[in-house]
Amino acid sequence: MGFEIFDLAGGGLRGVEKGMRLAIYPGSFDPITNGHVDVISRAASLFDEVLVAVAINDAKQGLFTMEERVEMIRAATGRFPNVKVVAFEGLLVEFARKQGAVAVVRGLRAVSDFEFEFQMALMNRKLEPAIETVFLTPREEYTYLSSRIVKEIARLGGPVDAFVPGPVVEGLRKRLRMGG
Ligand code: ADP
Numbered sequence: 522m523g524f525e526i527f528d529l530a531g532g533g534l535r536g537v538e539k540g541m542r543l544a545i546y547p548g549s550f551d552p553i554t555n556g557h558v559d560v561i562s563r564a565a566s567l568f569d570e571v572l573v574a575v576a577i578n579d580a581k582q583g584l585f586t587m588e589e590r591v592e593m594i595r596a597a598t599g600r601f602p603n604v605k606v607v608a609f610e611g612l613l614v615e616f617a618r619k620q621g622a623v624a625v626v627r628g629l630r631a632v633s634d635f636e637f638e639f640q641m642a643l644m645n646r647k648l649e650p651a652i653e654t655v656f657l658t659p660r661e662e663y664t665y666l667s668s669r670i671v672k673e674i675a676r677l678g679g680p681v682d683a684f685v686p687g688p689v690v691e692g693l694r695k696r697l698r699m700g701g
Contacts, residue, residue: 544568544655545617546626547609550575551583552689553594554671556663560628563657565601572620573598577610584672584696597686614649622652629656630664 564571575590587608594606609616627638642654675681675693
């Protein structure tokens with residue numbers, strides 16, 4: 522390759538060694554929204570491969586099961602050939618290192634996201650210096666979107682078509698009809 526990459530962190534950039542720059546985009550995705558899809562599409566154009574990683578969190582019971590979330594993300598991101606979806610358990614940086622990722626992608630919507638994300642990024646760097654956290658900002662119209670607010674609107678019978686991908690509109694309709 523005709524360029525040089527400096528290994529600033531000193532821990533070895535595994536993804537680069539393999540000639541592949543893999544980024545992990547972790548989250549709860551309960552469910553995936555258009556804001557998430559926006560971040561995924563930006564990450565997909567920056568990295569060779571993007572792994573959307575749904576965090577298994579026993580303490581946080583979601584509206585959708587892990588399988589449903591993974592399925593909805595796959596349906597919503599099928600048009601990006603370099604995006605894969607998995608579920609993962611345990612420490613994020615450990616998982617990212619095992620996958621050979623060079624970066625963790627997170628979305629930043631507003632100042633309110635910043636403090637938590639900043640703390641996580643620094644802690645993750647402490648735990649695994651070779652993995653960078655990359656923050657991406659979605660289109661302005663998605664900055665007020667969250668999975669929580671979408672669920673709230675859907676529960677109250679409001680339209681969510683403008684906020685989530687088609688398969689999620691369907692999923693929410695079914696789940697809420699079932700009284701979930
Ligand atoms: P978590 O429970 O880890 O916050 P989420 O699924 O809510 O997981 O979000 C995953 C990541 O996507 C987080 O970095 C979050 O800030 C970001 N995110 C969530 N909603 C949006 C949005 N509308 N636009 C951009 N980024 C978003």
